[in-house]
Amino acid sequence: MKKSSRILLTEKEMPRQWYNIVADMPNKPLPPLHPLTRQPIGPEALAAVFPMELIKQEVSTERFIDIPEEVVDLYLTYRPSPLFRAVNLEKALGTKSKIYYKYEGGNYSGSHKANTAIAQAYYNKKEGIKRITTETGAGQWGSAMSFACHHFGLELLVFMVKVSYNQKPGRKLLMNTYNAKVIPSPSTMTAAGRKILEQDPNSPGSLGIAISEAMEIASQDPYTKYSLGSVLNHVILHQTIIGQEALLQMEKAGDYPDVVIGCFGGGSNFSGIAFPFIRENITKGKKTRFLAVEPSSCPKLTKGKFMYDFGDSAGMTPLLPMYTLGHNFMPDKIHAGGLRYHGAGVLVSQLLKDGFVEAKAKMQRECFEAGVLFARSEGILPAPESNYAIAGALDEARKADIEGVTRTILFNLSGHGHFDISAYEKYFENNLPDHELTDSELKESLSKVDFPD
Ligand SMILES: *Cc1c(COP(=O)(O)O)cnc(C)c1O
Numbered sequence: 001m002k003k004s005s006r007i008l009l010t011e012k013e014m015p016r017q018w019y020n021i022v023a024d025m026p027n028k029p030l031p032p033l034h035p036l037t038r039q040p041i042g043p044e045a046l047a048a049v050f051p052m053e054l055i056k057q058e059v060s061t062e063r064f065i066d067i068p069e070e071v072v073d074l075y076l077t078y079r080p081s082p083l084f085r086a087v088n089l090e091k092a093l094g095t096k097s098k099i100y101y102k103y104e105g106g107n108y109s110g111s112h113k114a115n116t117a118i119a120q121a122y123y124n125k126k127e128g129i130k131r132i133t134t135e136t137g138a139g140q141w142g143s144a145m146s147f148a149c150h151h152f153g154l155e156l157l158v159f160m161v162k163v164s165y166n167q168k169p170g171r172k173l174l175m176n177t178y179n180a181k182v183i184p185s186p187s188t189m190t191a192a193g194r195k196i197l198e199q200d201p202n203s204p205g206s207l208g209i210a211i212s213e214a215m216e217i218a219s220q221d222p223y224t225k226y227s228l229g230s231v232l233n234h235v236i237l238h239q240t241i242i243g244q245e246a247l248l249q250m251e252k253a254g255d256y257p258d259v260v261i262g263c264f265g266g267g268s269n270f271s272g273i274a275f276p277f278i279r280e281n282i283t284k285g286k287k288t289r290f291l292a293v294e295p296s297s298c299p300k301l302t303k304g305k306f307m308y309d310f311g312d313s314a315g316m317t318p319l320l321p322m323y324t325l326g327h328n329f330m331p332d333k334i335h336a337g338g339l340r341y342h343g344a345g346v347l348v349s350q351l352l353k354d355g356f357v358e359a360k361a362k363m364q365r366e367c368f369e370a371g372v373l374f375a376r377s378e379g380i381l382p383a384p385e386s387n388y389a390i391a392g393a394l395d396e397a398r399k400a401d402i403e404g405v406t407r408t409i410l411f412n413l414s415g416h417g418h419f420d421i422s423a424y425e426k427y428f429e430n431n432l433p434d435h436e437l438t439d440s441e442l443k444e445s446l447s448k449v450d451f452p453d
Contacts, residue, residue, distance in 0.1 A: 005087045007249045009080035015244040016067055018237045021275045021347060023063035024282045029233075029350045032318040033308060041318050049218050049226040051127040054120065057234035065237065067119075074118045074151065078107035079241065083249035089377040095397040097407040098255065102246045102273060103380065104414050108178075111338075111383060111415030112269045113144035113229050116238035120227050121148035130223040131155040135185065135210030137164055138337030139171025140383075140415060141229035146178035159185035159213045162205035164337065170419045185210040192216050192314060206330070207341065208313020215316050230266030231311060231345045239272025242412060247276050250410065257288055257410035259396050263388035264292040264301060264359070265338045267345035269414040275347075278356055292348070292359045293392035295339050295367075296436040297332040300325050301352060301359035303442055309343060309449055322349040325437075326445035332435040334364050335423035336384040360392060363434040367391040368427040371417070383415035384423050 022028060031040035043055045050058070057065060067075070086099040104112035124132055132154055136142030142158040149156040158180050165172060165184040172182050185205045186193035192212040196203050203209075211228075218226035228235060243260075250256055260277050262270030270292045280286040294301050300323045309324040311317035322343045325331075329342040344352075351357045364384075371387035373394075374380070382390060393411040400407040417424065426432045 005085040007083040007085070007253050009245060009248055011076050011080070013248060014072075014075065014080045015241060016072060017064040018067060019240040019244055019276050019279065020060055020063055020065060020237055021278065022061050022233070024279050025347075025350065026282070027350060027354055029346045030321040032320050035310070035315065035319055038319070045318065049215055051124050051129060051225055053123040053127065054234045057237055058232060067241070068122060071119050071122050075115070075241070078114070080245045081106060081242070083246055083253070084378070085253065086378055089374055092373060092377045093394065093397055095401050097397040097400045097409055099393055099397060100250070100253070100255070100257070100408070100410045101413045102242055102410070104242060104269065104412065105380065105383065105416035108147050109140060109144035110418065111140045111144065112239060112242060112272060112412070113141050114148065115241055115272070116229065116235045116268065117141075117144035117148040119238045121145065121152045121154055124225050124227070125152040125154055128223070129154065129225050131157065131221070132225055132227050133157045133159070133214040133217045134227045134229070135159045135161070135207060135214045137161050137207045137340065139164060139168055139175070139419065140338060142175050142180065142182065143171060143178070144229065145227060146175040146180035150179045156180040157214070157217065158182045159187065159210040161185055161207060161210050162203070168419065185213050187213060189213065190216045206313060208327070211312040212314035212316055230268040230341070231343065233345070233347060235268050236271040236275070236345055236347060239268045240275050242269070242272040243274060243276035246273055246410065247280070255408050256286070258407045259289040259291055259409050261291045261293065261389050261392045261396070261409065261411040263336075263339060263385050263414060264294040264344070265385065266341045266343070267292070267348040269412050271345060271348050273410070273412040274357070278351065281356070290357045291392055291396070292357060293388040294359060294361050295334050295336060295388065296361040296363050296434070297334050298325065298340050298342070299361040299437055300342060300344050302361045303437060304344070305446055306349060306353055307449070311343060320346050322346050323352065324449070325442065326449045328448050329445045334435065335420065335426070335432065336364065336367075336388065338383070338385040339388065362388055362391050363436065365427070365432055365434050368424070368432060370394050372424070372427070380413065381417045382413060383417045384420050386414045389413065
């Protein structure tokens with residue numbers, strides 16, 4: 001009988017714990033610092049904006065953390081997510097290598113972001129919070145939070161970067177459908193927004209400004225908390241459900257990856273698929289490689305500096321030890337909106353520094369080309385962000401063929417691109433410019449960081 005290319009787990013087989021890599025890291029991450037005193041901050045410094053249970057997870061050293069029953073219930077509406085062997089993509093490439101992908105686009109939000117949105121909404125609800133504020137750029141994170149908050153009976157206020165608000169009405173309407181309130185940022189609702197508008201009434205906004213607005217509202221009301229969709233340790237913890245499932249599915253397939261690949265914005269989908277496999281390297285001597293693929297126009301991992309920097313542009317977060325391009329960095333307007341973040345999560349930054357993880361930067365046209373080949377072979381239109389992972393996987397397969405070896409490749413297909421069809425239109429019209437960050441632009445941006453070394 002022909003083997004199916006779709007490898008599924010039963011509901012029962014879905015892991016009931018998240019994996020915390022801190023427990024297994026040889027070098028533990030450096031602590032977050034207070035921006036003024038430069039002393040390590042304690043959990044209480046975060047209590048104004050995050051619920052206690054998420055703060056505990058943020059600083060936890062426990063290896064496995066139980067997934068609450070209510071979160072499991074909602075996960076089971078779309079998890080376990082399928083793992084596919086990309087047989088038709090392999091044929092189209094003519095490669096001898098085996099390519100597998102984990103598909104995280106098959107849920108209400110269309111991306112992996114639902115995995116943490118559900119958990120974050122749950123913990124806030126449990127601690128008596130009534131309302132959550134957050135920011136969104138391209139709109140995937142806002143969509144993920146909208147349904148999760150409505151499900152648990154929380155209000156959601158989303159500050160959406162104004163230029164995206166105007167360009168992507170579909171995402172805004174999806175959030176409204178899930179009952180969220182969406183405000184274009186900068187807005188007159190906050191002091192941070194009003195200050196920007198005074199200087200420039202036509203400001204297109206930025207993720208940094210939107211974060212400041214969302215945090216300002218949350219810090220003023222004890223029943224309102226703030227929520228972030230990537231970068232932080234607790235977000236990455238929730239995403240490890242992806243890799244935990246993939247470990248079991250690869251075993252079902254009778255295979256094991258030589259290389260695991262993810263696209264990289266702040267690091268949550270990459271870490272989510274990679275960390276459970278990195279554990280196998282650390283504890284069982286496996287030799288898998290881990291490859292994060294980022295845009296050449298926003299290359300924090302390949303060109304950024306490992307240093308303490310803010311997580312947001314306005315400087316409201318603690319100082320975090322990470323690879324960064326500088327918190328004021330303004331990336332070029334590439335279409336993979338979810339990858340336009342100046343920094344990288346603390347855990348993955350330390351693992352990159354210690355040689356557990358490799359990184360590579362790619363131009364957007366090559367990534368769209370890879371995404372179109374994937375769509376025509378596998379029948380899924382990838383999110384522009386996910387195209388970077390696909391391009392990384394194609395590189396690995398082609399390289400293996402040249403070297404005369406067969407490689408087992410696993411990548412994370414972080415989301416679908418149904419709301420990003422106009423980016424594909426631009427690609428087909430040959431109207432998607434490539435952009436690579438220059439050394440002088442990088443130097444300029446890093447020079448603005450007040451906390452060198
Ligand atoms: C947000 C997003 C990303 C990038 O964020 P990470 O935290 O690096 O995963 C990648 N792919 C999709 C589909 C996204 O929505």
